Amino acid sequence: xxxxxxxxxxxxxxxxxxxxxxxxxxxxxxxxxxxxxxxxxxxxxxxxxxxxxxxxxxxxxxxxxxxxxxxxxxxxxxxxxxxxxxxxxxxxxxxxxxxxxxxxxxxxxxxxxxxxxxxxxxxxxxxxxxxxxxxxxxxxxxxxxxxx
Amino acid sequence: xxxxxxxxxxxxxxxxxxxxxxxxxxxxxxxxxxxxxxxxxxxxxxxxxxxxxxxxxxxxxxxxxxxxxxxxxxxxxxxxxxxxxxxxxxxxxxxxxxxxxxxxxxxxxxxxxxxxxxxxxxxxxxxxxxxxxxxxxxxxxxxxxxxx
DNA sequence: ATGTAATCTTATTGATTTAGTATACTTTAG
DNA sequence: CTAAAGTATACTAAATCAATAAGATTACAT
Numbered sequence: 001x002x003x004x005x006x007x008x009x010x011x012x013x014x015x016x017x018x019x020x021x022x023x024x025x026x027x028x029x030x031x032x033x034x035x036x037x038x039x040x041x042x043x044x045x046x047x048x049x050x051x052x053x054x055x056x057x058x059x060x061x062x063x064x065x066x067x068x069x070x071x072x073x074x075x076x077x078x079x080x081x082x083x084x085x086x087x088x089x090x091x092x093x094x095x096x097x098x099x100x101x102x103x104x105x106x107x108x109x110x111x112x113x114x115x116x117x118x119x120x121x122x123x124x125x126x127x128x129x130x131x132x133x134x135x136x137x138x139x140x141x142x143x144x145x146x147x148x
Numbered sequence: 149x150x151x152x153x154x155x156x157x158x159x160x161x162x163x164x165x166x167x168x169x170x171x172x173x174x175x176x177x178x179x180x181x182x183x184x185x186x187x188x189x190x191x192x193x194x195x196x197x198x199x200x201x202x203x204x205x206x207x208x209x210x211x212x213x214x215x216x217x218x219x220x221x222x223x224x225x226x227x228x229x230x231x232x233x234x235x236x237x238x239x240x241x242x243x244x245x246x247x248x249x250x251x252x253x254x255x256x257x258x259x260x261x262x263x264x265x266x267x268x269x270x271x272x273x274x275x276x277x278x279x280x281x282x283x284x285x286x287x288x289x290x291x292x293x294x295x296x
Numbered sequence: 297a298t299g300t301a302a303t304c305t306t307a308t309t310g311a312t313t314t315a316g317t318a319t320a321c322t323t324t325a326g
Numbered sequence: 327c328t329a330a331a332g333t334a335t336a337c338t339a340a341a342t343c344a345a346t347a348a349g350a351t352t353a354c355a356t
Contacts, residue, residue, distance in 0.1 A: 002260070002264075003151045003260075003263065003264070003267070004256075004260045004263075005313095005314075005315090006314075006315065006316090007314075007315075009253070009256050009260075012252070012256045012259070013251055013252040013253060013256055016252040016255060016256070017251075017252055020252075028330090028331070028332095029331085029332075030331090035250070035251060036251040036252060036253075037249065037251055037253075039315080039316060039317085041316080041317065041318080042315065042316055042317085044332075044333080044334095045316090045334095047332085048332085048333070048334085051332095058331095058332060058333090059324090059331085059332085060322080060323045060324060060331065060332050060333085061322090061323050061324025061325055061330070061331055061332075062323090062324060062325045062326070062328090062329065062330040062331055063324085063325055063326085063330075063331075064323085064324075064325085064330080064331045064332065065331075065332085066332090077259060086313090101185065102183070103161055103165070103183060103184040103185055104160070104161040104164040104165055104168075104184060104279070104283055105157070105161060105184075105185075106283075106286060107164060107279050107282050107283045107286070108152075108157050108160045108161055108164070108279075110282070111160070111225060111274060111279065112150070112151075112152045112157075114270060115151065115152075115267055115270055115271070116150075116151070118266050118267070118270055119151070119263055119266070119267065122262060122263055122266055123263070126259060131252070131255050131256075131259065134255050134258070135252055135254075135255045138254060138255070153342095153343075153344090154343075154344065154345095155343075155344075176301090176302070176303090177302085177303075178302090187344080187345060187346080189345075189346065189347075190344065190345055190346080192303075192304075192305095193305095193345095195303090195304095196303090196304065196305080199303095199304095206302095206303065206304085207302090207303085207353090208302065208303050208304080208351075208352045208353065209300095209301075209302055209303075209351090209352045209353030209354055210300065210301040210302055210352090210353060210354045210355070211301075211302075211353080211354060211355090212301080212302050212303060212352085212353075212354090213302075213303085214303090234342090297356100298355100298356090299354105299355090299356090300353100300354090300355090300356105301352100301353090301354085301355100302351100302352080302353085302354095303350100303351080303352075303353100304349100304350075304351065304352090305348100305349085305350070305351090306347100306348090306349085306350095307346100307347080307348085307349105308345100308346080308347075308348100309344100309345085309346075309347095310343100310344095310345090310346105311342105311343080311344085311345105312341105312342085312343075312344100313340105313341085313342075313343090314339100314340080314341075314342090315338100315339095315340085315341100316337105316338085316339090316340100317336100317337080317338075317339100318335100318336085318337075318338095319334100319335085319336085319337095320333100320334085320335085320336100321332105321333075321334075321335100322331100322332080322333070322334095323330100323331085323332075323333090324328105324329100324330090324331085324332100325328100325329095325330085325331095326327100326328090326329090326330100
């Protein structure tokens with residue numbers, strides 16, 4: 001099942017990682033990779049996709065790296081998810097064809113649409129700031145009661 | 149993206165089809181297949197999975213077929229979805245391992261869980277009766293205003 | 297009994313996607 | 327110039343998807 005795949009999870013981790021770094025300072029992809037346990041070259045592909053979606057910026061050359069292109073409070077989880085979808089738009093293909101068919105496809109399609117709507121609503125309501133703050137909170141708890 | 153795949157869509161169509169047939173009467177898989185435009189032998193596999201999940205019953209031999217094992221109002225879309233998931237339980241694998249990790253996996257996991265919760269809530273709130281009635285309603289509309 | 301109509305079971309296949317790896321190239325700070 | 331970074335493309339092994347194929351099993355009808 002799991003609607004999230006490794007690529008998306010890695011992207012979200014990477015971007016939360018960036019949100020937790022001091023801003024205005026660019027951060028090497030390898031640092032992110034080791035902190036988050038993501039295979040280095042694979043993360044590069046993901047960062048490239050995030051860049052072309054306008055979510056991160058990059059500075060090339062020695063001393064370069066990545067940083068968020070906007071403040072974490074202005075980036076939603078939904079944007080990351082959209083950036084991670086290869087080509088296949090949600091509901092691109094011909095709806096008329098389905099409507100015409102005498103089968104139950106249309107009703108099923110409506111259900112599917114309803115589910116996707118609710119997914120989008122959640123993802124768009126969660127910002128990177130929310131996720132980053134949540135992580136800080138959890139880390140503090142873990143520091144107080146280490147490995148129960 | 150699309151959280152629904154062909155197998156699941158076929159299963160939902162098949163089961164809505166059964167809900168629309170006169171009850172207590174078993175219905176051949178081939179009839180369902182042609183009505184719903186599903187490849188015959190593929191539907192057989194799907195019906196087998198639905199059977200072992202206790203959603204449909206079957207009568208073997210000549211004159212046999214399939215029917216719902218409960219009234220459509222007592223079967224939710226969520227059950228169909230669960231029945232169509234091969235083995236991979238939602239959130240089977242070790243949560244502790246994720247919690248221990250210093251990365252952002254846990255926060256991402258929480259988000260994922262929240263999304264799945266909302267999907268389940270929708271799917272469990274929709275019954276086969278709802279879907280079947282909706283289909284009947286649409287078919288009536290289509291009869292009144294044929295191919296605008 | 298036997299034929300046949302139906303479900304049931306298992307295996308195979310080709311295409312696609314996933315999750316990486318590998319390699320080479322480009323840009324730029326120092 | 328050169329080393330440190332990102333960029334780009336191609337490749338691969340494994341898994342999954344959507345079927346197809348072939349046969350086994352069951353039960354009703356005659």
